[in-house]
Amino acid sequence: MKRTIPILLGLLFLLPEVVWAQTVPNVGLRDNPVTVHALTGARVIASPGNVVENATIVIRDGVIEAMGTNVAPPAEARVWDVEGLTVYPGFIDAHSNVGMGNPRTGDTNRGPAYWNPQVQAFMDAGLEYSHSEETAQALREQGFGAVMSVPQLGIFRGTTAAVSLGAGPNARRILQPGIAQSVSFSRSNALGGGYPNSGMGIYALMRQTLLDTDWYQRARAVYEANPQGLERPERNRALEALQTVAAGEMPVLFETGNEDQLLWAFELIEEFGLNPWFRGSGNEYRVLHALNGFDHPLILPINFPNQPNLGNNPEGSIGASLSQLRHWYLAPENPARLHAVGIRFALTTDGINNKSNFFPNVRRAVERGLDADVALAALTTVPAELMGIDQTHGTVAVGKVANLVVTDGDLFRSSATIRDVWVDGRRYEINRPSTLDPRGEWVVQAPGQPIEGRLNLTGSRTSPSGTLRVGEQDVRLSSVSVRPESRRVRMSMQGASVGMDGVIRLSGTLSGDNLHGWGELPDGTLINWSAERVQAFGGADGNNGGNARPAAPRVAAALDIPDIYPPIDYGIESPPEQPEHVLVRNATVWTMGPQGIMENADLLVREGRVVEVGQNLSAPSGATVIDATGKHVTPGLIDAHLHAGSGGGINEGGNAIVPEVRIGDVLTANNAWMYRQLAGGLTTAHLMHGSANPIGGQNQHMKMRWGRLASEQKLEGAPRTVKFALGENVFRNTNRYPNTRQGVEQIIRDHFNAAREYEAQWAAWEQNQQGIPPRRDLRLEALVDILNGDILVQSHSYRQDEILMLLRLAEEFDLQIKAFHHGVEAYRVAPELRDHGAGAVVWSDWSSFKVEAYNASLYNARLLHEAGVVTSLHSDNSEIAARMNWEAAKMVRAGMDEEDALALVTINTAILLGIDDQVGSLEPGKDADFVIWNGHPLSQFTHAEQTWIDGTPYFTLERHRELERRVADERARLVQFILNGS
C-alpha cells in the first residue's frame, strides 16, 4: 500500500466558476474540460450490502451513464484506473451549516416580521445560501458530496435545503429547498437579547408561535372572505412560512442539545400535531427505555466526549465523576444501541469542529457494535430519502448523480484513506498516493569528500531514517526528510566520526534510482554528490508507510457497564417495585391527620395507598412486613420551594411578567440532589420558577421517584401554581420596569386588568363567533387562570409592606393568594395574612444575606402558626431539602409543639401546595409516602432509614450501601480501563 498525501487545495478551482454555470454568459475564451469519465477496475459498494467487483463506472455530464462488470469505457472518456480501490456512493450530511456560516443578523426583521426576532421561520436556506468553500472542502475531504444546509440562528430557524458540495455558482448548488423547518431549544444572542432567555421561555415561545400560526390562518381567511367592517389582521411572513408546519406537511427538525430536550419535544408535537424530525445529541442511549416505538427521522451526531482527564496521579482521578466516565465509555455505543432497538438514523458531522475527526468516530461506532452497512446507509440512502433526493443521490446506479468516494480500502473497518471524491461528475483529489520512495541501499559518490560510502534508508517512505557507512564507520543520520511533490530528500549528520567537526547537511533530488545532490560541509564548502540505488528497500512499511491497515484491535465493550437511570452517579438499573401490600409494624406513627401520633401502631398499605393506621393490624397474605419496633414513621417530607431539577433554567428574566412559562416543560431527571434528598426523607418537592419577575412562571410538583423519567416524577393531579416575586430581586434590573416596590404593584395590577379584558374579549366572541377570532395569548390565558383561582399564587416576598401590598391588590380582584414564600417579615403581618386566608412558607433561620432579609426572626413560623396562618417551612436550597425534619425541629427549639412543628414540613406544606388530598399525612386513601426513622423524627440524632413513595421503597439504607459499592466498583473499573490505555 502506498502512502498518500492530503491535497490542500481543490485543483478544479484553477478554472473559473463560469465553467459550471448554465445561465451565465461566457466572457472571453471558453473553458471546456472533459466531462466524460470512466473509472475502471473498481470494487463498487453500490449501496449498503451491494458490492460489484471489478466494475467500470461511466460518467457523462455529471450523471452515471453506466456501471457494471461488463461495461466498456467510451472512447471519448478520460479513463481512471482505480483497480484495487473501493468506490462508495458520495456521502450526504443531513445536518450541516455549509452556506449558513455567515448569516444575516441585523436586517432579518425587515418587512412584516414576527414580534420576536428569535422566530426566523421565513428564512430559507435555499435563498440564503452563501457558499463557503473552506467549509465545503472540509466535508468533501470526508467523502461528502451533498448536505442538508440548516439555518443557524433563532428558535424557529427557517427551512433547510439540500445542497451539492460541487462547483459552480450558488444557483447550481441548490438541490432542493424547503425540506424542513429547523427549530432549536437554544436562542441566538446574535439576534438580540431579551425574551426568551431560558429553556422554559423558549418552549413557551414555541407554543405561542404555533398558536399564532393557527390564528393567522383563521383570521386571514375570515378577512379575505369579506374584509368589510373588519379590523384588518396583520400580515406576517414568519406565520405565513409556518402554515405548512401547522398543517403537518412541513417537517419540524428539532435540534436537541441533550436527551432531555428530545423528551421535551414529544409534548409539543402532540399538542400541535407536528411532523417531527430530530437532530439528536448523541446522548439518546441514556433514554432508550423512553424511546419505545420511536419512528421519527433522527439525524445523529457522533462527536463523542473526550476521555476524562485523570491527571497522572490519584488526586487527579478522584475528581472524575462516574457519570462523566460512563458517558465517555458508552457514547460511542449510541448509534449501535439505537439501531438495536430498530431506530433508523442518518449520521452527521454536526458538532464535530475538526471534520477530520469524523471518520475516526464512525469507526469507533463500528468497533462498538454498529453494523458497517448500517453506518453506510446512515451516510447515503437514509439521508437521501429523508431529504427527498433519493432519485438522484445515495447510491451508485445508472441515472444517478455521479457522487462517488474512492478509497484505498474499507472506510468503516480500517483506517483506509479517501483518494478522490466525485461530486456532480467532477473529481476532487483528496489524498494523492505518494510514489516517491527514497528507501533502500545507495552507493554515494562524492569524489574527495568524506561522505563517500553506502547510504541505507529504512523506515517509512515519507519519514525514513538511515545511516551512512563511510569506510568501517557507521554514521547515523540525525535527520532525513522527504518532500514528495518536489522529489527532494534532505539529510544531516554529525561530521565528527568522518573527521569533520560540525554538521554536514546534504540535499538532493530523487529521480528513479538516482539521487543528484549537493551539500554543505562544516567548514562552509559546498559540495556535489550523487548516489545510485543498488538495492530496493525490503522491509515492511513503517508506521507512516501504508494505509488501510486493519484497525488496532480494541477492547470493544470489554467492560460490563449496566444501563442505569438517571445516567449519573447513584442512578439505578430499574426503579424499585411496588409490593401489593405493605405492613409496617409496631412503630410510633405520626399520622399528621386526625389520628395524631400513635404508639405501637401499624401502617397498612395497598397498591401504593394507605389503607389504615391502627394497632395489631393483620398482614394480608404476601404482604411485605417491616418490623419497625422502636422506630418512628412519618409522612414523607415535602419541600415547597426547590429549584434543582429544571433542565431549562429557573428564571425567565426576558420580560417582567411571564406566567406562560412552565418548569414542567423542561424537567431533567439528571439531578443528583434528588437522591440525596430522598435519603433524607423528602418525598415531594415543588420546583419553582426563580424570583426575577413580579409574575414568574408556573411551578411543578414532583415526587422523588428516583430512577424514573422526569415526566413520571410529576405529581399527577396537583393543581397548577405560579411564582410571583416582590422586592429587591424583581427591580434590581434597572433596564426593565419596575424599578421600585410601587412599580411592582402597578405592573401586576395592569396585567390583572389586561387579563380581565382578554377574558371579556373572548366571552364576547364566543357569543356569536362572528368576525375575526381573538388571538390566543398564553400569557393572558395564564393570568385569567390565576385570577379565577385555577392557578395558585405562590409569592416570593421579604418585607411586610410588600406582602400587605399583594394581599390588598389581590383582594381588589377577589383573588386569594395561596402562600407567601420566604416571608422573612411575614410575622409582622400575621394578622393580615390570617384574615386574607393566605399561608406562609418560610425559612427556619435564613437571615441577613441582603438588606430585605435583615429583620428575620427564628420565631417567624411560630408566630405565624400562633396567629392561625397555615405555615410551612421550605428550603430553597438543595442541601437543606435533604433534612427538612431538622428544619422543623428548629421550631421546637423556638418553642413550638412537636406535632405542630412536623406539620410545617408535611401536611401544612401539602395544604399550601394544594395537594393535601394526596399527600402530607397518613390517612386512608392517601398516597403511601412515608419515612421510617431510627428515632424521634425531630431529634438531631436521628436519621432516615427508609423512604417510601406510593408504597414503593425508593430508598433504603441497606440498598444504598449496595449502590455505594457498585458506584465505587464501576468507577474503579472505568478508571483502570483508561489507565491501561483503552
Place this chain on the structure above:
Amino acid sequence: MRAVFTAALAAFLVTAWSAEAQVPAPPQSGTIAVTGATIHPMSGPEIQNGTIVFENGVITAIGANVQVPAGARTIDASGKYIYPGLIDSNSSVGLSEIGGIDVMIDLNEFGNVNPNMRAQVAFHPESRHIGTTRAAGILTVVLTPSGGLIPGMTAALTLDGWSWDQMTISDRTGMLMNWPGAGNENQYDNALREIRALIEEARAYERQYRANNGQLRDTDPRLEAMIPVIRGEVPIIVSANEVRQMQDAITWAEEEGFDIILLGGRDADLIADHLARTQTPVLLTSVQGAPARGWSPYDQSFTTPLVLHEAGVRWGISGGSSAPYANRLPWEAGTAVAYGLPLDEAMRAVTLYPAQFLGIDDRVGSLEVGKDATFLITTGNPLEYRTQIEQSFVQGRELDMMNAHREFYERYSEKLRQMPPGTAGGGGR
C-alpha cells in the same frame, strides 16, 4: 431572669432596632453556686447532682460533694444540665452584618499577606448576630478574617460585653493561612515557592529584630506581626480542604517546625491515617455539607467525624464563618451523632477540643476549677433541638437571654393581641 428580660424589652422600645436587643451583664458580684444539676464538664465524666461554685468569674469548686460557701447566692438547677459554653472557632460574628453590603463586611483586607490584621479591633459589639449566636449556646467565638494568602491574626472573644477590649480573651489564637489550590500544578508550585520565600524572609526579619533588641531603623508591619509565629508562640490555622492541600500543608509545617491546625478538612476522611499519625488537629467546617464529589455517598460529610474519631485523629467542628448562621454550629455537631458519632465526642468537638487546639483551654472549653465560669444551664444536651438553653453565664456574669429575634417575636405578638381575627382585613387603598 424575668426582671432582666423586662428591662431589656424596655430598652428595646426606647432605642429602636438598630441596637442589639440584649444588655451586657454587669461583673459577677459575690459568690454564686449552681446546685442540683447534671454537670458535663467535658474534661471529665458527667457529674450527677453536681454543684458548681464561682467567684469573680472563675470556677472555684465543681463536683458532686461541693459545699456551698457561706454567703453564696444559690441557684437551684435541679433536673437541669450544665455544659460549658460552645466555641465557634471559625466566626465572622461582629465583622459581618448584612451580606451583599460591602461596607457592612470587615473580613477581607487589600493585599495577599496581612498577618498584622487584628480581627478583634473591628468587632461590632452591637451586631444583631451576637444575640442569636448566644441563643444557640455559643459563648466564645474565634474571629477569622478571609481572603488572600494570610488574611490575618485570629482572636477569641466572649460574646458578652460593651466593647471588644472587654470581650477579647486571646488575641493570638492563630495566624490564618489559606493554603493555595492545587488544581493547576504549575501555579501550585509557584504559590508554594512564595510561601517558603515569605517564611524565610520572616525568619530573617525575626533574627534581625532579635539582634537589635526590637529596635529596628525600618520596621515592617507584616513581618513584625509574624514574629510570634516564627518563634512558635502562635500556631498557624491553615485553611485546606483537598487531599493534596492538607497533606502538603502538614509536610510543610513539619519542615518549618510550625504547629498547624487544619480548618475545613472536607477530604479529611480520605487521609485519616495521615492526620492521626502526625496528630495534626483538624477543624471541620461543613459536617452538614454536600458530599465532596458526585460519586461520594450522600452521607459522606455526615460520617467524616466518625471516621476521624475511629482513626484517632485530633479533630473538632467549627462554624462556616457566616455571621447570621453562626447559630447552626450545634446542628453541625449533632449531625455527626445522627450518623454514628458518640454524643460526648460531638460535644467536645465544639468545646474542649477547639479550646485545646487554639490555646484557650485555660479559660474556656471545659468546666474545671480555675477556668472561666462560662457555661449553660439547659434542659438537655445543647446539640438537641428539643433542648432549651435557660440561662447562660460568661465569666460568672448572668446573661440577658434576650436577642433581636426573640424581641421581634414579643413585639409582634403584641400586634397579634391587638388585632384579633376579623380585624386585619383591607382598610382601603
